[in-house]
Amino acid sequence: MEPRSGCPVNAAVEVLGDRWSLLVLRDVIFEDRRFFRALLTGSAEGIASNILADRLVRLVDAGLLSRGTGARGQRIRYSLTESGIQTVPVLCALGTWGLDWRPAGNGLRRRHELLRDRGPTFVEEVMDELRARHLGAPASTDKGPTPLEQLGTAAAAEVTS
């Protein structure tokens, strides 16, 4: 499909300018949800199954996710592609704006505060970890909790506090 204009913002929003697509990407990225059922039952916003199915097809068609070809009867596992991983800065920019300008929620704020406060180097580390998890790139040899584990800890602390 040809984009409607040559503007890179338009080119991006033709793929990403849809609320549910961005939330599905968020859950694959930050929650490591790789299967249809996990994305459906874990959705904090209660995504409907037909919408989830449609957005997964669109994200695969647009090249942001790839679809594992399991043996017959196996569940299909979705992986981020490099272009999917590079939506992390877009999600971070949206999260920062949401933190500043939307009503305070009671969940998941700490995760985005951590992303915002740790800055671009940390975001790069998150993307490297996603490359290891989804694309088979070599994992970091740093000791201690990984960037995504740190984000998970921040989110869990909030939910239980």
Place this chain on the structure above:
Amino acid sequence: MEPRSGCPVNAAVEVLGDRWSLLVLRDVIFEDRRFFRALLTGSAEGIASNILADRLVRLVDAGLLSRGTGARGQRIRYSLTESGIQTVPVLCALGTWGLDWRPAGNGLRRRHELLRDRGPTFVEEVMDELRARHLGAPASTDKGPTPLEQLGTAAAAEVTS
């Protein structure tokens, strides 16, 4: 309206996760289009007038734009609010992703290359210039073309080249 979850990304996409809203903001921000007709006739993507009218109402309701109260018969002029100005980093992140991952267009790429290559300090200067234009903040006293003028020159050079 209560957000569907406490996640700041969700809170943001409930307002911004709509293709046309983001494109209207882009044109107010980077093209200085402040009136309905300028937004309609200048749209590179050919926005329909009913969609433009609807999105302007939504953006005003969400507090991203304010609506000038002209005298009777005068055209209504839209201004960015501070929360509208702070969508600039979101548009920049989308533009960077579009530059890298979508087909090359023949317009407006240079503007976003400049935004990407000049980095966060330049983006802050753009936001300061918008505060002067839209919110009456004091303008920068730097000599030479302003950040938005530099972006306009980059876009014009591409269109004529």
